[in-house]
Amino acid sequence: MSSVLDLLKSHRSIRKFTDQAIAPELLEDLFIAGQSAATSSFLQGSTIVRVTNPENRARLAELAGNQKYVESAAEFMVFCADLKRAGNYCEEYGKPFEGNYTEHFIIATVDVALMAQSLVTAAESVGLGICYIGGIRNNPGPITEMLQLPRGVYPVFGLCLGYPDQNPECKPRLPLSVIVKQDVYNETGDKEAITQYDEVIREYYRTRTGGGHGISWSEQVASLLSEKSRPHMRDFLAGQGFTFK
Amino acid sequence: MSSVLDLLKSHRSIRKFTDQAIAPELLEDLFIAGQSAATSSFLQGSTIVRVTNPENRARLAELAGNQKYVESAAEFMVFCADLKRAGNYCEEYGKPFEGNYTEHFIIATVDVALMAQSLVTAAESVGLGICYIGGIRNNPGPITEMLQLPRGVYPVFGLCLGYPDQNPECKPRLPLSVIVKQDVYNETGDKEAITQYDEVIREYYRTRTGGGHGISWSEQVASLLSEKSRPHMRDFLAGQGFTFK
Numbered sequence: 001m002s003s004v005l006d007l008l009k010s011h012r013s014i015r016k017f018t019d020q021a022i023a024p025e026l027l028e029d030l031f032i033a034g035q036s037a038a039t040s041s042f043l044q045g046s047t048i049v050r051v052t053n054p055e056n057r058a059r060l061a062e063l064a065g066n067q068k069y070v071e072s073a074a075e076f077m078v079f080c081a082d083l084k085r086a087g088n089y090c091e092e093y094g095k096p097f098e099g100n101y102t103e104h105f106i107i108a109t110v111d112v113a114l115m116a117q118s119l120v121t122a123a124e125s126v127g128l129g130i131c132y133i134g135g136i137r138n139n140p141g142p143i144t145e146m147l148q149l150p151r152g153v154y155p156v157f158g159l160c161l162g163y164p165d166q167n168p169e170c171k172p173r174l175p176l177s178v179i180v181k182q183d184v185y186n187e188t189g190d191k192e193a194i195t196q197y198d199e200v201i202r203e204y205y206r207t208r209t210g211g212g213h214g215i216s217w218s219e220q221v222a223s224l225l226s227e228k229s230r231p232h233m234r235d236f237l238a239g240q241g242f243t244f245k
Numbered sequence: 246m247s248s249v250l251d252l253l254k255s256h257r258s259i260r261k262f263t264d265q266a267i268a269p270e271l272l273e274d275l276f277i278a279g280q281s282a283a284t285s286s287f288l289q290g291s292t293i294v295r296v297t298n299p300e301n302r303a304r305l306a307e308l309a310g311n312q313k314y315v316e317s318a319a320e321f322m323v324f325c326a327d328l329k330r331a332g333n334y335c336e337e338y339g340k341p342f343e344g345n346y347t348e349h350f351i352i353a354t355v356d357v358a359l360m361a362q363s364l365v366t367a368a369e370s371v372g373l374g375i376c377y378i379g380g381i382r383n384n385p386g387p388i389t390e391m392l393q394l395p396r397g398v399y400p401v402f403g404l405c406l407g408y409p410d411q412n413p414e415c416k417p418r419l420p421l422s423v424i425v426k427q428d429v430y431n432e433t434g435d436k437e438a439i440t441q442y443d444e445v446i447r448e449y450y451r452t453r454t455g456g457g458h459g460i461s462w463s464e465q466v467a468s469l470l471s472e473k474s475r476p477h478m479r480d481f482l483a484g485q486g487f488t489f490k
Contacts (some may be wrong), residue, residue: 087470095471104474178330221288229343233348234347235344
């Protein structure tokens, strides 16, 4: 089944979809494939809210930073980390609830990502395209209200799914030597490798944006990490019961 | 390529491996497949430390809670969330480093999980078995020291990889109705569905452990969330620069 490797290597985000719906049986199959991913301590700490209401889809597109494909994709779902479902049983069995440690946050967040990525691979294997929407964390409060997410649940990211109406190239990744280390973390050679890679990414953007910005990888990520990124997240999460004890 | 769905649905953790090594070319292919997964804001905030030193493998097995397969699997790797690689360029370009927000922690942690899960699917597609090792968070300090992880990097989980020397069943998952919600979070019917599922899991453990514990899912997760799980994580992460601002 070497084609699975080719499938995985050919991932790119899709932001333009045809009108074709996803058959309900297929969608169910995708959920099951996602759910079959590993789950830490067997918590199964994920909930998927599939958004079908058109007004909510339009509002979500806006709240996620005006990403129109959130509205127009065949499917849009919000992947939530969920400690409530399991936490209900603390009360049921007369145990104290202590699920507000940093560790629980990690477990649930990782659970969600593993499930989503298996669902994504399943989807791509049948010709669907996907786009993760981290932008839902721009406005987690209104989104949480819209989806009626209770305490113990937070929206990690969204996912657009549909049949692709575009065929973008894959975006080149960092050289493996930079990503994979043997026995110890060691940055020898990374700077040179990244300098070369920066040129690849400049060129990638230049050719895609018609002579446009041509920004390098290192410039892009330096900007990302020099900004107070979504500084509302801590308080928002605390309000949902994730207090990083 | 409907077999990809079958592959994903057939996941189970493997904890007993043959002595067969993984060919270096295949291993490289798995890394590339993993790296091709989506990455938030193009951060590529993951580093894999592949542990080959036998003494370190033995020590890691111990530190992860005496999980012998950490030592005996053909490969063991530690998946790290990495904000240092990108953060280096804040200094390089004279920008302030602000990468210690909760949001950055989420971005990097999700990046790692997406990459790992694609690598896992690639591995399983060629007949390898895997086991995620959350147990490395039992002792993140000594492990961080061993792997020489600098500030800005933390070990999220480990992964054992090798050719399976066992063939366990898949572990039944929660009913889809409990996991997937439409438009709003709604627990109607969940309790009944979980009660039935609890019996499935009791039976699963009874038959696997030879009339042994027969604990239900809800009992298992209630225990998990009534414990102060790895309470050292917050301070450990703060020491690595993840301060949840």
